[in-house]
Amino acid sequence: MKVGVVGLGLIGGSIAKRFRELGKEVFGFDSDRTILDFVKLSGDIDDELTDDKIGKCDYIFLAISPDESIDWLRENSKNLNSKTVVIDCCGTKRKICKEGFEKAAQYGFTFIGGHPMAGNHKGGFKNSSGDLFKGASMVLVFKERKDFKLMVEVKTTLEELGFLKIIVSSAEEHDEIIAYTSQMPHLVSNAFVKSKTALISDRLISGGSFRDFTRVAYLDEDMWTELFMENKDNLKYELDILIEELNRYRSAIEAGDETNLRDLLAEGKNRKVEVEKYGTGTLGK
Amino acid sequence: MKVGVVGLGLIGGSIAKRFRELGKEVFGFDSDRTILDFVKLSGDIDDELTDDKIGKCDYIFLAISPDESIDWLRENSKNLNSKTVVIDCCGTKRKICKEGFEKAAQYGFTFIGGHPMAGNHKGGFKNSSGDLFKGASMVLVFKERKDFKLMVEVKTTLEELGFLKIIVSSAEEHDEIIAYTSQMPHLVSNAFVKSKTALISDRLISGGSFRDFTRVAYLDEDMWTELFMENKDNLKYELDILIEELNRYRSAIEAGDETNLRDLLAEGKNRKVEVEKYGTGTLGK
Known part of the structure; x- marks a missing residue:
């Protein structure tokens, strides 16, 4: 499985570390070049998430702010393919889900809104850990709750990250x-x-x-x-x-x-x- | 050492239990006759704190509300003698200390305001425990901070109850x-x-x-x-x-x-x- 992680802070860093521990192939990106270079050197990602790699990922996690996530989708949706599942990690869901669902419909990939109920007031990659999500809950917002095969697959992947409980919600709720x-x-x-x-x-x-x-x-x-x-x-x-x-x-x-x-x-x-x-x-x- | 405990709820019950564990002689009182009889039967006090025993105590802890503590002092100060140290356990200190210091001066006993920084939202004797104060702080309000012998004695007694830190304050602070x-x-x-x-x-x-x-x-x-x-x-x-x-x-x-x-x-x-x-x-x- 190939995973892309955009934003290598507390959340993104923890996702990358956990998936690497599990032997997945992890590509990472951070707008801060120093952070990105550091994470490449530390070995917590396999490689940089470049444009050509975006289309090869099974999952892409957007661990950046809502506005940055929207910008990322506007710039990169064209590089995604139909098998890629994009999950954001923003603390609010209405705005990002609207954009994500629209882009997914337009470019043919899958977008799922996500909110990991885990954190630490000490942010940043240096505080990230493969254990961060252990026992935590994850809220998911699906465009439609119809594709049960997809829902089960996503649940399994999130359980591998350590999440204990997956809660399906609407963005409004x-x-x-x-x-x-x-x-x-x-x-x-x-x-x-x-x-x-x-x-x-x-x-x-x-x-x-x-x-x-x-x-x-x-x-x-x-x-x-x-x-x-x-x-x-x-x-x-x-x-x-x-x-x-x-x-x-x-x-x-x-x-x-x-x-x-x-x-x-x-x-x-x-x-x-x-x-x-x-x-x-x-x-x- | 003889200890009197007025009010056998969470705080008073815990004081009684701890002192009994340490082999002190403990007299208790509660305005609820059922509670008092129960505690006598359970063996967590040696006997009832009757008028004649009040004057024999080295320490009396008032583990009742501020208004009840004031009433208790008004009724019982006449039975206290010069060696008794009365410590209240109220969550506010100005009103009770004013009354306590006045009565102490009038009748010749020692009054010290106290506020144990320990508790549990589940109150009552049934939730009391000899361990309640273990590691907790206790605020003390002295009329004057001059009698160091007394201050050291009280500190020692409170440490026996389990308190780790004694903080001397004014009632206003x-x-x-x-x-x-x-x-x-x-x-x-x-x-x-x-x-x-x-x-x-x-x-x-x-x-x-x-x-x-x-x-x-x-x-x-x-x-x-x-x-x-x-x-x-x-x-x-x-x-x-x-x-x-x-x-x-x-x-x-x-x-x-x-x-x-x-x-x-x-x-x-x-x-x-x-x-x-x-x-x-x-x-x-």
């Missing part, structure tokens, strides 16, 4: 949910850490909740700006809900209204119970 | 910091879980950040209402900062202002670096 389960925690954590109290706080005067709330405050601002802007409708929806909720607590506290505050807290507690019980979702079912 | 490091994460987590998206979210479409943000949403609304109301000035201060920050992100996203959003995210990222580097605080130093 994915973006709606990811705004809440991932983008919001990153945004709120990044905002939370700005209180000046953070600088006078002895970490010893804190429980695990402080550690939890500040863990993902450190993030790549370029990547997340792009992801947030691409999902602005869903993100704004969630932000409005949270800000409104926080204002309700704030009012109760300011007014010294214990009954109201207790009701708000009980409501959240009950919701948490409900989420634990039923919140495994309907997605992909 | 403690309440300011705890609003940010503990109360805010609990409040925000409790509010965060209310989005309806929580109910349709497949937990597989989420990274660790979702788990982090919803972990402490489940809380005892009675206890936290009391703690929040007692610390309303500090909590409102932090809530205002967070709500204002979230509104800044919201405006940037709504306006599609990528430069502004990137600046906000970079600001949070840099603050996180600063916190990791310098945020060990000045407290108690």
Whole structure:
């Protein structure tokens, strides 16, 4: 099997390393020539993913940003052939899937939207590892859920990468949910850490909740700006809900209204119970 | 050594169990007669902490709410003698310390404010354990930091309970910091879980950040209402900062202002670096 990996950062580097460990032939590309040369020397790819090799790949993984992925498809779709499966790894799915499905229809290759639920706030090839996806989930967006042979093949390939669970979703569902389960925690954590109290706080005067709330405050601002802007409708929806909720607590506290505050807290507690019980979702079912 | 424990929930139960394991004589009390009888039968206390035994204790731990602790001091200070050290375990410190220091001066015993940085969202005696405080931190508030013999004795006793680090603070500093490091994460987590998206979210479409943000949403609304109301000035201060920050992100996203959003995210990222580097605080130093 021949695999192409575009973008040799944390995700792309980890894909390349894992497939090499499994003995696949791996071609890699990175727009940063220094990185590409380094990875060639380190032996984590067999060769550079040049134009002539693009058409020979069984799989091509786009491990670059949504906008870069779109640019790549516009430039390289003409070099792909009908047996190639292109999977992107972007954190939002609507925009890239629209482009990918269009180009796939036009040039006769297969495009599948993908979002590996794995990462590390320390990005880059130097932090990549063949084990990164071990036990993780992968979301897939198919144009149509009809070609079961393809679906099974892709599932097998992703399991070889280490993924434990493959979740099939629509791009719309994915973006709606990811705004809440991932983008919001990153945004709120990044905002939370700005209180000046953070600088006078002895970490010893804190429980695990402080550690939890500040863990993902450190993030790549370029990547997340792009992801947030691409999902602005869903993100704004969630932000409005949270800000409104926080204002309700704030009012109760300011007014010294214990009954109201207790009701708000009980409501959240009950919701948490409900989420634990039923919140495994309907997605992909 | 004789130890009295008032309130046999998670904290008090764990104190009683640990001291019993160490062979101390432990007297316990709980306003819930069923709990008290159960703990007497289970052998985790030697006997009930009756009025006549209060004066015989070397240490008395108040493991009840701030208001209950104040009531206890008002009723029982007259039974205490000059060698008894009373330590409360409340999550806020200003109100209880004011009362404790006054009563101690009036009746001639020693009061020290305490906040064990340990817990579990599953409360109650049934979840208590002699190991609960192993490796945890304990904040102490002394009326004056002059009696070094006392400070060393208390430190030794708390280390026997399992505490690794004793942090000496003022009640004001403690309440300011705890609003940010503990109360805010609990409040925000409790509010965060209310989005309806929580109910349709497949937990597989989420990274660790979702788990982090919803972990402490489940809380005892009675206890936290009391703690929040007692610390309303500090909590409102932090809530205002967070709500204002979230509104800044919201405006940037709504306006599609990528430069502004990137600046906000970079600001949070840099603050996180600063916190990791310098945020060990000045407290108690």
